[in-house]
Amino acid sequence: MTEIPTTTRQIVLASRPTGAPTSDNFRLETVDLPELDEGQVLVRNEVMSVDPYMRGRMNDVKSYVPPFQVDAPLDGGAVGEVIASRSDDVAVGQHVLHGAGWREHAVLPARSVRAVDTDAAPASRYLGLLGLTGLTAYVGLTAVAEMREGDTVFVSGAAGAVGQAAGQIAKALGAEKVIGSAGSANKVARVLELGYDEAFDYKETPVRDGLRAAAPDGIDVYFDNVGGDHLEAAIDSLTTFGRVAMCGAISQYNATGAAAGPSNLFQAIGKGLTLRGFIVGQYDHLAEEYRARATGWLADGLLTGDETFRDGIDAAPLAFMDLLDGANTGKMLVRL
Amino acid sequence: MTEIPTTTRQIVLASRPTGAPTSDNFRLETVDLPELDEGQVLVRNEVMSVDPYMRGRMNDVKSYVPPFQVDAPLDGGAVGEVIASRSDDVAVGQHVLHGAGWREHAVLPARSVRAVDTDAAPASRYLGLLGLTGLTAYVGLTAVAEMREGDTVFVSGAAGAVGQAAGQIAKALGAEKVIGSAGSANKVARVLELGYDEAFDYKETPVRDGLRAAAPDGIDVYFDNVGGDHLEAAIDSLTTFGRVAMCGAISQYNATGAAAGPSNLFQAIGKGLTLRGFIVGQYDHLAEEYRARATGWLADGLLTGDETFRDGIDAAPLAFMDLLDGANTGKMLVRL
Numbered sequence: 001m002t003e004i005p006t007t008t009r010q011i012v013l014a015s016r017p018t019g020a021p022t023s024d025n026f027r028l029e030t031v032d033l034p035e036l037d038e039g040q041v042l043v044r045n046e047v048m049s050v051d052p053y054m055r056g057r058m059n060d061v062k063s064y065v066p067p068f069q070v071d072a073p074l075d076g077g078a079v080g081e082v083i084a085s086r087s088d089d090v091a092v093g094q095h096v097l098h099g100a101g102w103r104e105h106a107v108l109p110a111r112s113v114r115a116v117d118t119d120a121a122p123a124s125r126y127l128g129l130l131g132l133t134g135l136t137a138y139v140g141l142t143a144v145a146e147m148r149e150g151d152t153v154f155v156s157g158a159a160g161a162v163g164q165a166a167g168q169i170a171k172a173l174g175a176e177k178v179i180g181s182a183g184s185a186n187k188v189a190r191v192l193e194l195g196y197d198e199a200f201d202y203k204e205t206p207v208r209d210g211l212r213a214a215a216p217d218g219i220d221v222y223f224d225n226v227g228g229d230h231l232e233a234a235i236d237s238l239t240t241f242g243r244v245a246m247c248g249a250i251s252q253y254n255a256t257g258a259a260a261g262p263s264n265l266f267q268a269i270g271k272g273l274t275l276r277g278f279i280v281g282q283y284d285h286l287a288e289e290y291r292a293r294a295t296g297w298l299a300d301g302l303l304t305g306d307e308t309f310r311d312g313i314d315a316a317p318l319a320f321m322d323l324l325d326g327a328n329t330g331k332m333l334v335r336l
Numbered sequence: 337m338t339e340i341p342t343t344t345r346q347i348v349l350a351s352r353p354t355g356a357p358t359s360d361n362f363r364l365e366t367v368d369l370p371e372l373d374e375g376q377v378l379v380r381n382e383v384m385s386v387d388p389y390m391r392g393r394m395n396d397v398k399s400y401v402p403p404f405q406v407d408a409p410l411d412g413g414a415v416g417e418v419i420a421s422r423s424d425d426v427a428v429g430q431h432v433l434h435g436a437g438w439r440e441h442a443v444l445p446a447r448s449v450r451a452v453d454t455d456a457a458p459a460s461r462y463l464g465l466l467g468l469t470g471l472t473a474y475v476g477l478t479a480v481a482e483m484r485e486g487d488t489v490f491v492s493g494a495a496g497a498v499g500q501a502a503g504q505i506a507k508a509l510g511a512e513k514v515i516g517s518a519g520s521a522n523k524v525a526r527v528l529e530l531g532y533d534e535a536f537d538y539k540e541t542p543v544r545d546g547l548r549a550a551a552p553d554g555i556d557v558y559f560d561n562v563g564g565d566h567l568e569a570a571i572d573s574l575t576t577f578g579r580v581a582m583c584g585a586i587s588q589y590n591a592t593g594a595a596a597g598p599s600n601l602f603q604a605i606g607k608g609l610t611l612r613g614f615i616v617g618q619y620d621h622l623a624e625e626y627r628a629r630a631t632g633w634l635a636d637g638l639l640t641g642d643e644t645f646r647d648g649i650d651a652a653p654l655a656f657m658d659l660l661d662g663a664n665t666g667k668m669l670v671r672l
Contacts, residue, residue, distance in 0.1 A: 056606075065606075227602065241618075249602045261597025266563065266585045268613030270392075270399050275611045277604030282577075 004042065004084050008033055009313050010073040010103035017058055020254045020324065025058070026317035034107055036086045041096070041110050045080035048101030049127040050319045050332040052160075053279075055253040074102040077132060079116060079123040080336075090115070097126050104313055104336050121298075128161055128331040129305050130294055132280050137165035137223075138290045139283040140245035141173060144276050145221045147243075149174030152215050154234055156180075156207075157225030157250060158199060159187035161331035164305045166223045167196045172302045175221075179214040181207060181230065183326045190329055194304065207233035218242070226251045232262040238273055246277035253324060306330025340378065340420050344369050345649050346409040346439035353394055356590045356660065361394070362653035370443055372422045377432075377446050381416035384437030385463040386655045386668040388496075389615075391589040410438040413468060415452060415459040416672075426451070433462050440649055440672050457634075464497055464667040465641050466630055468616050473501035473559075474626045475619040476581035477509060480612050481557045483579075485510030488551050490570055492516075492543075493561030493586060494535060495523035497667035500641045502559045503532045508638045511557075515550040517543060517566065519662045526665055530640070543569035554578070562587045568598040574609055582613035589660060642666025 007030050014027040036042060054076060057068045068074055078101035082094045087110030090096065096113035100106035116126045128134065140162075141147045153170045157163040158180025170178045180191045180199040188199045200210035207230050211219065220242055222234035227249025234244065252259040268275065297303035308328040310319040316334045323332045343366050350363040372378060390412060393404045404410055414437030418430045423446030426432065432449035436442035452462045464470065476498075477483045489506045493499040494516025506514045516527045516535040524535045536546035543566050547555065556578055558570035563585025570580065588595045604611065633639035644664040646655040652670045659668045 232597075246602075246605050248605065252602060258599035259602070261568075261599055261601040263594035263597055265597040265601075265611075266582075266588060266595070266613075268611065269582050269584065270401075270613070270615060272614050272618045273612070275601075275604065276609070277602075277606070278608050279606060282608050 005105055006033055007031065008103050008105035011313060011316050012073050013058060013068045013070050015070060016060060017055075017254075019256050021055070021058065021317075021321055023317060023321075028314050033105055036084055036107060039087050039110055040107055041082050041087055041090050041113060042084040043078075043080040043096060043098065043100075043106050043108060043113065044083050045078045045101060045104055045106060045336045046095075047079050047124045047127065048316070048334050048336060049077035049131075049133075050316065050323050050334060051076060052248055052250050052253060052323060054320065055324060075099055076101040077127045078106070078336075079118075079126050080106070082113075085110070095123060097131065102313075102316060124307055124309075124331070124333050127333065128307065129165060129298065129303060130291060133161045133305075133331055134165050134169075134294050134303075135283070135287055135290045136162050136247060136280040137169050138294070139280060139286050140223050140247050140278060141166060141170055141221070143283055143286060144278045145223065145243040145245040147173060147175065147221050150176045151220035152177045152179070152218070153221040153223065154179045154181075154211065154215065154219045154237070155196075155223040155225070156202075156230040156234075157248070158182045158191045158196060159329050160225060161305060161328075162247060163223075163225055164191065164194055164330050165303065167191060168194060168303045168305075169297070170221075170223075171195050172297050177215065179211070179219070181210060181226075187329055190306070202230070208236060211237045221245070223247060224249070228252055228259065232264055235262055235264050235267050235273065238267075238271060241272045241274075244273065244275040246275060250324065308332050310334045312336070341441055342369055343367060344439050344441035347649065347652050348409050349394060349404045349406050351406060352396060353391075353590075355592050357391070357394065357653075357657055359653060359657075364650050369441055372420055372443060375423050375446055376443055377418050377423055377426050377449060378420040379416040379432060379434065379436070379442045379444060379449065380419045381414045381437060381440055381442060381672045382431075383415050383460050383463065384652070384670050384672060385413035385467075385469075386652065386659050386670060387412060388584055388586050388589060388659060390656065391660060411435055412437040413463045414438075414442075414672075415454075415462050416442070418449075421446070431459060433467070438649075438652060460643055460645075460667070460669050463669065464643065465501060465634065465639060466627060469497045469641075469667060470501050470505075470630050470639075471619070471623055471626045472498050472583060472616040473505050474630070475616060475622050476559050476583050476614065477502060477506055477557070479619055479622060480614045481559065481579040481581040483509060483511065483557050486512045487556035488513045488515070488554070489557040489559065490515045490517075490547065490551065490555045490573070491532075491559040491561070492538075492566040492570075493584070494518045494527045494532060495665050496561060496662075497641060497664075498583060499559075499561055500527065500530055500666050501639065503527060504530060504639045505633070506557075506559075507531050508633050513551065515547070515555070517546060517562075523665055526642070538566070544572060547573045557581070559583060560585070564588060564595065568600055571598055571600050571603050571609065574603075574607060577608045577610075580609065580611040582611060586660065644668050646670045648672070
């Protein structure tokens with residue numbers, strides 16, 4: 001029988017970053033675990049997700065999710081095994097998906113965890129292609145950008161977790177051509193292997209030039225993970241009634257001042273462009289539909305994705321800093 | 337019988353403006369009128385429209401409408417009487433709407449003019465509320481911003497032709513509250529008379545402050561005629577799933593450099609905002625629907641609009657310069 005721990009290690013926000021986060025902004029600490037109340041479960045986390053959007057929550061500003069609190073643990077998606085349960089709905093031994101990552105063990109209400117089948121797919125996939133990463137790519141293309149068969153689609157951050165998924169899903173949905181930008185020659189090579197039709201290294205080629213070469217007739221859809229000059233170049237390149245899914249702006253996450261918006265935004269008037277922002281939580285109603293399609297695409301080999309693993313709870317802060325630097329290819333994860 | 341003229345006076349673009357246009361950029365000239373070919377009509381223009389979007393066409397840049405050519409006549413919407421016809425479809429004496437303003441007489445293919453009933457409404461209305469001005473307001477609210485009953489709607493340039501129409505149409509469509517910004521105390525007073533629930537003078541009150549006071553709980557829809565700091569303040573104020581109809585950016589039309597985009601555009605991600613640009617020509621399919629509804633609203637007194645008239649073809653350039661300066665209330669027109 002598994003020994004039931006009475007403490008857990010967790011990562012807390014030691015101070016708010018100014019600009020790029022440093023190790024000083026994080027602290028590893030050990031805290032007591034509470035006794036289980038009726039309806040609660042104790043989960044031993046096995047793998048946790050590290051995501052760019054967390055940077056925004058480290059600032060003390062009102063946003064779509066509340067900011068992290070200083071001296072409180074960070075959180076994020078995780079999959080683990082239930083090792084104690086006071087709920088009839090969740091059995092010991094079950095693997096579950098939940099939102100209390102950044103710690104080795106978590107006490108949670110049974111109703112806040114979702115059972116996952118780790119025989120059908122590795123635990124990490126439920127944080128990636130079968131989880132919010134894949135769903136983000138899917139809803140961005142479908143509900144947000146209203147992608148149509150035959151569209152030319154541009155995805156920035158193409159080698160990131162969402163970017164890898166978006167390119168492949170766009171092809172699966174019938175895109176005529178999918179173009180990606182990424183931050184190194186190796187990443188460019190990798191996204192081409194994954195099914196992107198064209199890709200360029202934005203550190204070597206200005207985005208406008210890369211786009212013009214890859215899509216001389218323009219693009220219909222832009223899936224924006226980056227913001228900044230990527231968004232501006234995409235606006236130049238979009239055709240009439242072109243659509244932008246604004247998913248992320250990683251180029252600006254560490255900015256200490258207000259970043260200028262795209263200076264060519266007025267082009268949206270004449271070209272009838274639509275720019276629509278989203279966070280995946282606004283599209284929960286599409287999760288079932290996505291899981292069904294993604295399961296098929298995975299089985300058919302149309303959808304896959306790289307995973308970059310770091311090991312141990314103490315590796316999580318550096319994993320996050322590296323993610324913001326683009327050190328990952330595909331999904332950044334920490335094994336616990 | 338009307339004497340048939342053999343010449344016409346017209347305004348040509350003498351040179352391209354840099355920044356705000358001046359009289360030097362325009363020239364009044366007299367040219368010969370061609371003999372009518374089969375299928376053509378000769379129209380004596382009675383009233384012509386003066387519109388902000390023309391400023392963009394004075395630059396030598398590719399846009400959604402081709403640029404004006406130096407030494408060629410300007411054009412724009414006009415209504416006039418047919419005084420000679422070589423078409424069975426259009427009779428002498430008929431009033432018609434067409435695109436060859438900025439001249440006193442025009443020779444046109446009969447198929448490019450549309451008959452209007454000047455007994456039912458004055459000729460100028462077919463350039464304004466019953467024409468592209470009203471249609472612009474209507475499609476911006478409906479098809480572009482997807483306004484719903486109960487929405488709080490903000491309209492910039494509320495005292496302009498499109499702005500006056502947009503506020504009243506928003507109310508007719510069931511908006512809970514309609515807020516306007518305008519550039520003088522008199523304009524503010526006027527838009528309140530026309531049915532706006534709240535209005536403020538953006539030259540006296542920063543847009544953010546005016547919006548916060550008028551809509552403490554935020555806005556659902558922003559109808560943007562202005563761009564610049566108006567758009568930025570609106571993005572701050574928009575609620576989750578808020579929508580922007582980008583119709584114009586008059587604050588930037590005379591800019592000589594690239595204007596910075598809204599520095600808070602990233603808020604579109606968390607709030608799930610949609611910014612959609614449009615020009616009315618993209619929504620021709622809604623013209624019939626609009627005319628039917630507008631006719632009813634006019635009859636019911638729900639929709640009216642001011643008209644600022646200038647007299648004589650030689651007054652047209654100054655009318656245009658004044659329009660860009662905001663000297664008009666409602667529709668700017670030149671009687672010929």
